[in-house]
Amino acid sequence: MPAATGHEVLAAVLQVRADELQVLLWQRGMDPDRGRWALPGGALGADEDVEESVRRQLAEKVDVRGVTHVEQLGVFSAPHRVPGVRLVATAFLGLVPSDVDPAVPPDTAWHPVDRLPATAFDHAEIVEDARERLRAKLSYTNLGFALAPREFTVSALRDLYVAALGHPVSATNLQRVLTRRGVLAATGETAAPGPAGGRPAAVFRFTERALRVTDASAVLRPPGVRDSAGE
Amino acid sequence: MPAATGHEVLAAVLQVRADELQVLLWQRGMDPDRGRWALPGGALGADEDVEESVRRQLAEKVDVRGVTHVEQLGVFSAPHRVPGVRLVATAFLGLVPSDVDPAVPPDTAWHPVDRLPATAFDHAEIVEDARERLRAKLSYTNLGFALAPREFTVSALRDLYVAALGHPVSATNLQRVLTRRGVLAATGETAAPGPAGGRPAAVFRFTERALRVTDASAVLRPPGVRDSAGE
DNA sequence: GGGTGTTTTCGCCTGTTGGTCGAAAACAGG
DNA sequence: CCTGTTTTCGACCAACAGGCGAAAACACCC
Numbered sequence: 001m002p003a004a005t006g007h008e009v010l011a012a013v014l015q016v017r018a019d020e021l022q023v024l025l026w027q028r029g030m031d032p033d034r035g036r037w038a039l040p041g042g043a044l045g046a047d048e049d050v051e052e053s054v055r056r057q058l059a060e061k062v063d064v065r066g067v068t069h070v071e072q073l074g075v076f077s078a079p080h081r082v083p084g085v086r087l088v089a090t091a092f093l094g095l096v097p098s099d100v101d102p103a104v105p106p107d108t109a110w111h112p113v114d115r116l117p118a119t120a121f122d123h124a125e126i127v128e129d130a131r132e133r134l135r136a137k138l139s140y141t142n143l144g145f146a147l148a149p150r151e152f153t154v155s156a157l158r159d160l161y162v163a164a165l166g167h168p169v170s171a172t173n174l175q176r177v178l179t180r181r182g183v184l185a186a187t188g189e190t191a192a193p194g195p196a197g198g199r200p201a202a203v204f205r206f207t208e209r210a211l212r213v214t215d216a217s218a219v220l221r222p223p224g225v226r227d228s229a230g231e
Numbered sequence: 232m233p234a235a236t237g238h239e240v241l242a243a244v245l246q247v248r249a250d251e252l253q254v255l256l257w258q259r260g261m262d263p264d265r266g267r268w269a270l271p272g273g274a275l276g277a278d279e280d281v282e283e284s285v286r287r288q289l290a291e292k293v294d295v296r297g298v299t300h301v302e303q304l305g306v307f308s309a310p311h312r313v314p315g316v317r318l319v320a321t322a323f324l325g326l327v328p329s330d331v332d333p334a335v336p337p338d339t340a341w342h343p344v345d346r347l348p349a350t351a352f353d354h355a356e357i358v359e360d361a362r363e364r365l366r367a368k369l370s371y372t373n374l375g376f377a378l379a380p381r382e383f384t385v386s387a388l389r390d391l392y393v394a395a396l397g398h399p400v401s402a403t404n405l406q407r408v409l410t411r412r413g414v415l416a417a418t419g420e421t422a423a424p425g426p427a428g429g430r431p432a433a434v435f436r437f438t439e440r441a442l443r444v445t446d447a448s449a450v451l452r453p454p455g456v457r458d459s460a461g462e
Numbered sequence: 463g464g465g466t467g468t469t470t471t472c473g474c475c476t477g478t479t480g481g482t483c484g485a486a487a488a489c490a491g492g
Numbered sequence: 493c494c495t496g497t498t499t500t501c502g503a504c505c506a507a508c509a510g511g512c513g514a515a516a517a518c519a520c521c522c
Contacts, residue, residue: 007236007319044319046310072305075321077282079278154470155470170509172471172510175471177510180508194518195519196468196519196520197467197468197469197517197520198517199471199517385499403482404480404481406500408479411478424498424499425490425497425498427497427498428489428491428496429490429497431488
């Protein structure tokens with residue numbers, strides 16, 4: 001009696017390329033929406049949950065080792081979001097560090113989230129949700145690790161934040177804030193200066209490459225429990 | 232070709248009752264999991280999205296006007312989370328103000344989230360997710376409005392936060408923080424003192440009864456843009 | 463080799479926020 | 493009128509983020 005309901009997973013995979021936040025899309029070769037650009041994904045398999053499914057489907061488009069972070073965005077379930085069939089989608093956000101350039105099939109390409117091509121179904125809406133989720137989480141988590149190479153300079157990290165957030169970020173502040181949160185650590189090495197000279201930049205690394213929420217957002221925290229201010 | 236996949240919606244409706252955070256559950260009268268307690272919900276209809284569906288299903292259990300806030304928690308999709316059938320669930324968090332006591336069917340009752348009875352399927356996990364989401368959002372949003380009556384004293388609001396957060400909260404701080412964020416406003420009236428006397432408490436109100444995120448969480452904000460500190 | 467320009471780094475200052483504490487205000491009851 | 497209770501308010505302090513400018517460390521050119 002409940003209508004036969006299919007379930008698909010979709011992934012908005014984001015990466016900063018050429019100082020712009022871009023998303024991985026593939027061009028549909030079949031109707032409906034032939035020629036329009038769609039998010040990677042596909043039908044949920046019988047013996048997998050949605051997390052396993054999205055990783056499996058992504059593996060068909062890119063080298064999954066490049067995708068350092070995957071998290072659930074939400075459910076998109078408008079009755080006619082896909083014409084003809086009843087299809088509920090679980091959308092995901094995926095992040096790729098800026099130093100890798102995974103090989104992709106010929107029908108697949110990166111597009112700046114600011115200038116999307118004609119998109120299929122409700123996928124533009126999903127990309128917008130992914131972008132906002134990224135923006136919010138960059139502020140109060142260490143999610144930057146998923147966009148950055150293993151090692152980087154503060155200015156390189158600053159450029160990533162500028163591209164992802166869409167507004168200027170002070171390098172001074174970025175370093176101080178992240179250091180105080182205890183997620184940044186200097187490696188002791190320095191990078192070679194650019195062609196115009198300049199002081200060699202110190203090389204940093206994220207202390208952990210797993211998502212951690214900053215307690216700074218824990219307003220109204222229990223009494224007596226103060227931040228350790230970076231052990 | 233994809234296995235016939237059913238889709239259901241489930242709601243973890245939370246309310247502070249008797250100084251404890253409680254969740255609305257109903258006792259299953261049929262197998263599987265007969266006798267165990269389950270979250271309200273049901274199959275997704277053909278002509279509704281999951282948001283519409285959860286409100287419709289909730290209306291069958293409680294007076295929906297009492298539920299002041301509903302938001303998506305996430306998808307639960309373990310292949311055998313419900314024995315026998317393939318059922319994917321979209322879980323929701325619902326909040327009810329502490330001053331209403333909606334009528335519920337005979338098989339339905341409130342249970343403290345700290346002492347859940349035997350629960351059906353993976354519903355205990357969903358309740359735990361709902362509770363953590365509430366805890367997190369109380370800190371950096373004005374979500375308290377959804378747990379509180381339209382008008383209240385600071386100590387009453389403090390008791391709600393204590394019950395929901397599970398740790399002591401300073402009344403002084405709560406008032407100052409919420410006022411500075413611009414979400415609290417004094418009505419000018421005072422409440423009658425308790426039986427033991429004491430100074431009459433001032434009555435407050437939330438300035439808006441819609442979810443708003445505090446910009447305080449927007450660390451690394453654009454330069455020059457400072458908080459208006461409550462106009 | 464010294465000056466110039468560039469890039470990064472570091473320290474200081476400021477405004478805001480949240481946590482703590484204690485005093486004062488406003489009530490009931492004896 | 494005195495005591496006990498509850499609420500309210502102000503003062504103080506530590507932590508934090510943003511802004512700014514000086515100093516450090518390099519490349520290039522004359």
